Amino acid sequence: MPDHDIFAALRARTIAALAELLPDLPPDAYARVQMEPPRDAAHGDMATNAAMVVAKAAKQAPPKLAAALAEKLAGLPEVAAAAPAGPGFVNLRLREGFLRAQLPVILAEGLRYGDGTAGAGRRVDVEYVSANPTGPMHVGHCRGAVVGDALANLLAKAGYAVTKEYYINDAGAQVQALGYAAYWRYLQALGTTMTEDHYAQLIPGGLQYGGDYLVPVGAALRAEFGESLAAPDATYRFGMLGPDHWLEQVRRFTVDRMMDAIREDLATLGVRHDVFVSEAALVEAGLLEAAEQRLRDKDLIYRGVLEPPKGKTPEDWEPREQTLFRATQFGDEVDRPLRKSDGSGTYFANDIANHLHKLDRGFAELVHVWGADHGGYVKRMQAAVAALSAGTVPLDVVLTQIVHVLKDGQPVRMSKRAGTYVALRDLIEEVGRDAVRFTMLFRKADAQMEFDLTKVVEQSRENPVFYVQYAHARCRSVLRQAGDLPPGDLALAPLDALVDPAELALIRRLTAWPRTVEAAAIAREPHRIAFFLHDLAGDFHVLWNRGREDSTLRFIREDEPLSTRARLALVAATATVLRSGLAVMGVEPVEEMR
């Protein structure tokens, strides 16, 4: 399939040519050979470092080898000219006919153009969002959700078999606190006269989740269980029954409700996971013990006491014996506790169980999207996966930085209740799903980002969301005017009329799509897709603007049916690649701007 990637195709041609020149070279000498667009377009369409890379093994001077290689490559049917340059590059200029011939390829493959084989069908699990099910989603979760979703789409396009996974942290103390908070709303729903302060004193850790969003859960609990979970009370009408009688049920009930809400929030973002894995279910299934045993069998577990962290010792530090995992054998700084001094499992232990669960399902690669505040957690998790998989399964972690929400350049205040962030739903309602998704992806994931509510809906070329959407809308507008010929028709159009530099520049850009997908997938960097689309839109807008000044460059010319058809093919191919990229980003291409 990926001979639609003309860079890969010419790279293969180059290696073949080089092998003829240097028959004694082992095949692995060519591993570092690259074929890529040169930085300066004046150098040609493609450049290869081949001569420099193999020079040492070939015992030849790079420029000399480059000259010989250029001579061979010049004879290829795709190549108009080949010349040695600089310290040993070979620059290629492609035949325009070969470039134009990519348009029917694009039109024939449609949205599949750019699909790659880099993933080779390997099964990869992409875990993202995984917000605690203790409340609705807020903007803090949003970036990870969008980046993870786009990354999963990207990997699928690059030929991986992708599973989108959400890990539900429903086993810890926080979820217990959620249960207590929901129970409070339940008592209120029953009509207790107890004060919130009094209730808070009755429960461990106090009332932690005071948000209104649990009020409906309290009502639902009442509808489900009636008065059966409460104690009749002379003073308050309804008092608290011993937690043993209700906490587990309430916790489970509430987590289900929260997950429903989270799923809804994700759906408005256009995010749909394939699999939801419950931490509590893993623990119940005994995976924690299984994981521990697995590590114990490899002699990676011992009882021991950790050193206090150097430099900054917590005040309440005291030596404690814990069950430890030999993370240092896998590149971590210190060994990590699996069990607390009281014998109960740590969060890390549960997370190891989570990863064992992934490995047992046969994934060849694991990917996580985490907030940057979990950066310190990466090494130990990679250590655990390396230990459990005997180093056969890589775990890649993509960290996303904080998003600062602005409006008119001013920071948006967090709502009055401390710790409650802007709800994701409000954000989408204000600016729309597409603007949210595009903007989140128009920046490297690990770079801090400002999200200005005013700017992302601005209709000007300074707004990349608008800029790219507008390019697609213009394409569609032209194609509609021309009567929406099917791509199969346009693929047959003679293309010799496409000679303008701006037209050829656009074609060149289009042909870089497959390699962009592959490179972005390998680097796990979905933002590259956004930047590519921005560049592509730019090339198209340039062409459009030329048509405004010079009517002979317009796409549709009544008097020139031949060039019109050729240009329609170009426009249709452009629209196709734009759609293809937007699909990876999860952004809807618009038919027209309103």
Next chain:
RNA sequence: GUCCUCGUAGCUCAGCCGGAUAGAGCACCAGAUUCCUAAUCUGGGGGCCGUGGGUUCGAAUCCCGCCGAGGACACCA
């Protein structure tokens, strides 16, 4: 104190896992344009790539030290 991420034009950011004279947008300067292919266009100035070393044919990119920003640092999740 240790670790992680980062430091690129005045500002916001790219720079394709070592390549040629480091790019884009905004802002600034100079021109063009009132056109329905609406929601501008063309050109220009502007950078010891934080800093000091190292690796090699070649470093913004890889390695080490330092400076600076943000984050994480036993038994939380």
